[in-house]
Amino acid sequence: MKRPLWLMAAPVIFLLLWSAGFGVAKLGLQHAQPLTLLALRYIAVLVVLIPIALVLRPPLPKTWRAAGDIALVGFLIQVAYFGLCYVAFKSGVSAGAVSIIVCLQPILVALAAPALVGEKVSRLGWAGLALGLAGAAVVILARAEVAAENPFGLLCTFAALFGITGGTLYEKKFGVSHHPVTSNLIQYAVGAAFTLPLALASESLKVEWNGQFVWILAYLVLGNSILAMTLLLAMIRAGAVSRVSALFYLVPPLAALFAWPLLGEVMPPLGWLGMALAATGVALASRKT
Numbered sequence: 001m002k003r004p005l006w007l008m009a010a011p012v013i014f015l016l017l018w019s020a021g022f023g024v025a026k027l028g029l030q031h032a033q034p035l036t037l038l039a040l041r042y043i044a045v046l047v048v049l050i051p052i053a054l055v056l057r058p059p060l061p062k063t064w065r066a067a068g069d070i071a072l073v074g075f076l077i078q079v080a081y082f083g084l085c086y087v088a089f090k091s092g093v094s095a096g097a098v099s100i101i102v103c104l105q106p107i108l109v110a111l112a113a114p115a116l117v118g119e120k121v122s123r124l125g126w127a128g129l130a131l132g133l134a135g136a137a138v139v140i141l142a143r144a145e146v147a148a149e150n151p152f153g154l155l156c157t158f159a160a161l162f163g164i165t166g167g168t169l170y171e172k173k174f175g176v177s178h179h180p181v182t183s184n185l186i187q188y189a190v191g192a193a194f195t196l197p198l199a200l201a202s203e204s205l206k207v208e209w210n211g212q213f214v215w216i217l218a219y220l221v222l223g224n225s226i227l228a229m230t231l232l233l234a235m236i237r238a239g240a241v242s243r244v245s246a247l248f249y250l251v252p253p254l255a256a257l258f259a260w261p262l263l264g265e266v267m268p269p270l271g272w273l274g275m276a277l278a279a280t281g282v283a284l285a286s287r288k289t
Contacts, residue, residue, distance in 0.1 A: 007238055011247055014231040019254035021224035023262035028216040031208040034086035035199035037220075040207070042078065042192035044221045049185050058179035067186060069174045073167045074187025077229075079194045080163025084156040093153035099252045101157045103136045106246050108165045113172075125246075128284025132249030135277025139253045142270040171236050180230045188225065249278045 028037050061067040088098055106129055110121045121129070199205060207213070235247075253275035259265040 007234065010231045010235050014228055014235065015247060015250055015254060017223045017228040018232075019251050020258045020262075021220065021228070022251075022255040023258045024216055024219050024224070026259075026263060028213065028220065029089070031210070031213040031216070033199070033203040033206070034090045035083065035195050036203050036205050036207060038082060038086060039192060039196040039199045040217060041220045041225060042188045042195060044217060045184065045188040045225045046192060048221060048226070049181055049188070053181050053185055056179075056181060058181045060182060061178060061186075066178075069170070070178065070183050070186045071190050073171045073233075074190040075194070076163045076167030076170065078187055078191030081160045081167065082191075083195055083198070084160035084163065088153040088156040088160065091153035091156065092150045093157060098157050098160075099140045099255075100137055101154075102161050102164070103133055103140075103249065103252060104161055105165050105168070105248055107133065108161070109168055112165070112169055124284055128281045129246060129249075130281070131284065132246055132278050132281025135274045135279070135281055136249050136252045138274030138277060139256050139267070139271045140274075142268045142274060168236060171233060177237060180233075183233065184226060184230065187229070246282050249282050253278050 025037070031037075032040065061070065085098060085102070110126070110129055114120050253271070256265070256267050256271060257275070260267060
């Protein structure tokens with residue numbers, strides 16, 4: 001059965017939206033503290049989606065178990081992954097260290113996929129995964145030397161790694177097709193329910209409102225949260241989970257590329273070599289056997 005055109009274009013659109021989100025979020029942290037920014041992002045998503053849901057009236061999950069599955073994936077990705085990464089940045093862990101650790105996600109998915117979701121990874125796929133990891137590491141190390149890091153921050157980063165890995169595998173094993181408005185409403189309600197109390201307890205909630213921050217929040221809500229997450233979940237359901245996870249190897253190189261115009265962070269020549277290695281690795285890992 002031929003895949004629809006939007007699903008064929010989904011990997012490219014997802015990578016661009018997701019990768020640019022790191023630079024945009026870094027700009028946002030100049031105006032608000034990490035958990036405050038996340039809580040605002042999730043609440044704004046709900047403000048956008050609730051009127052849409054009232055008009056469209058999308059079907060709700062048929063059972064409480066189905067709703068719980070969506071909520072758990074939302075917690076693992078929106079709270080555990082994003083929340084802990086932001087806390088790690090706040091504690092002083094460098095972007096290079098966080099990126100290198102999180103890039104282990106495709107390896108963990110490939111290791112766990114045979115037992116949990118019945119997918120086998122070929123030798124060519126393993127070669128692609130290894131090459132992708134090497135390329136991503138070259139890009140990161142070319143931009144910043146990883147120095148001694150805060151132990152608590154590193155612990156948060158590893159927990160974030162297991163969050164995104166667990167969310168990917170759980171969605172593949174238990175996730176079923178739901179209306180994207182329904183899925184996003186549940187997941188971002190879970191994100192807001194956890195990040196807002198944490199922000200209230202640990203941060204001042206001070207936000208520097210101006211035109212740039214409004215633009216940043218709009219991108220994080222519409223591009224990064226709604227569209228990118230919808231595409232990610234659709235790709236996980238439609239394709240092999242290890243091939244979808246391999247796409248994440250291109251995120252650090254592309255995030256570094258977007259940081260050039262957004263933040264003025266120029267990529268060194270060695271970084272371009274790393275990007276080529278990562279792209280080659282993704283191509284190998286994504287091939288069907």
